[in-house]
Amino acid sequence: MDRLIAAAARALAAGDPLTAMKRVALREDPPALALRGIAMAQIGDLSLARELLRRAARAFGSAEPMARARCILAEAEIALVLRDLGDTLQTLGPARKELEAHGDRTNAAHAAYLEARRSLLIGRLEEAEQALDRLDPEILPPASRCGYWLVATGIAMRRIRTEDARSALDRACDAARKTGIPSLAAETDRAASMLAAPAARLIADGRERPLVLAEVEALIQSGMLVIDACRSILRSRNTVIPLTGRPVLFALARALAEAWPQDVSRESLLAVAFRAKEADESHRARLRVEMGRLRRIIRPLAGLQATERGFRLEPNGTAAVALLAPPVDGEHAGLLALLADGEAWSSSALALAMDVSSRTVQRALEALAEAGKVEWFGHGRARRWIASNVPGFPTSLLLPAPLPKG
CATH class of the missing domain: 1.25.40.10 (Tetratricopeptide repeat domain)
Incomplete structure (x- = not known):
């Protein structure tokens, strides 16, 4: 040299x-x-x-x-x-x-x-x-x-x-x-x-407040039944029930958790699960099927009690129920969490990180761009995407991660 x-x-x-x-x-x-x-x-x-x-x-x-x-x-x-x-x-x-x-x-x-x-x-x-x-x-x-x-x-x-x-x-x-x-x-x-920074929002007893990561960890170990909307799981201490890939079931579980200890009407559950403005008998039949599936899956942690007007979540033992929600809700929250690291991402890299198809990511980016939440520069393979100013991000709970081990 x-x-x-x-x-x-x-x-x-x-x-x-x-x-x-x-x-x-x-x-x-x-x-x-x-x-x-x-x-x-x-x-x-x-x-x-x-x-x-x-x-x-x-x-x-x-x-x-x-x-x-x-x-x-x-x-x-x-x-x-x-x-x-x-x-x-x-x-x-x-x-x-x-x-x-x-x-x-x-x-x-x-x-x-x-x-x-x-x-x-x-x-x-x-x-x-x-x-x-x-x-x-x-x-x-x-x-x-x-x-x-x-x-x-x-x-x-x-x-x-x-x-x-x-x-x-x-x-x-x-x-x-x-x-x-x-x-x-x-x-x-x-x-x-x-x-x-706030990693999530705690919704319980009709109130919500932001939680930092240490508070999220304490909540998980508290023995409460936690419906984690950041990762689409139900958990209590080390018992974890994943509902990833089952959005209807998780939407129902989330609605029940938000209302706890009150029940949720069948009409509200139909709107949550199927976005049905005017429910007919077929929707009600589908709801009964989905509630039956949810009851079987969550049995290790909770039951579902049918009420006169709908359903109520019944945690096992004396556990209380808490909903852990993202700092900012939205259809593309996980994508925004990746972009909020301040770096410019290609759509192919985002697809790899999100474990979805490139076309799915491209559609999401186009929707976010129309809403003014992301920006792009470059053309063709050189195009890169960055987040506009999005308060409340990033959160480590929204970034890609495997399910917690029980």
Whole structure:
């Protein structure tokens, strides 16, 4: 490594891309192209950064596999920032193995951390946890060490483990301070704001109030029967009944929870379940069928009592009932929660994170754009979507996550 390349690399490691550019701005050899690409990424010109890194990777070729793998790794990190979660990030695994084979433990660990970060973004928490478990954070560069603990914070928040989240966030803040890089300090500040922000609304006894994550955790462990409208589940402590993919049943359960301890009329339940303005006998027959299904499914936690005018939810034992609702209700709340991270997402990345079809996401984005809740820029495959100012977001309870384990 020549003197100018070494000086540029040191400047980049210190978060000083302008000094690095001064060293290699006029050079076209592969190491200089790679360093210029990283510098442009730090400055914020991500499109040019990707092009420079791709040129460097092609120039290194098969003759220098470790240098080529490092370029692929840098491009994958840019792809994460751009929320391009598809093909580019599929190269992370092979790049990590190449780096491990050549003894570059630091960059191999960084690749594993990026894999964990991608898994977190698309709600694959077990994969993210497994990736972190395989890593020793002390091997990582200081900046990546901060990112490691931010991923751990995100996992703990999605799992509703407040103390674990706070502990990981403290370590992320400490790592960010040691780097002295302002952007990392800002990222930890955003994570701290999310941890302190309302994560849900508690609706009980005809009243509602916002809850932070620690209060949500306390509610779940309280023994109350919680109808969780953020994740479409019923739960009491460690007993969980999922109603994901069964929107009619969950809509009925939510209506019953909102009214508890009072009953809900059949007419109201028909409107909730079938949006029937004028119900006929077929609607009433369908309601009886759906209520029978709901009664069987929720039996471990509650029963349904038929009343003169409708139905009432009857929790087992002496448990009270609480409804946990999103901070902001709406048909596309989960999509807005993803967009509210402040980054620009492609529709394909959103579809991957939401585990739905691209066309479903595109229709939702078009509806949100018409309502003035999201904006877009770029055309074709380069189109990206960002959230307009949406109060009450983001909430970790709306982001993709597997069902809690009983």
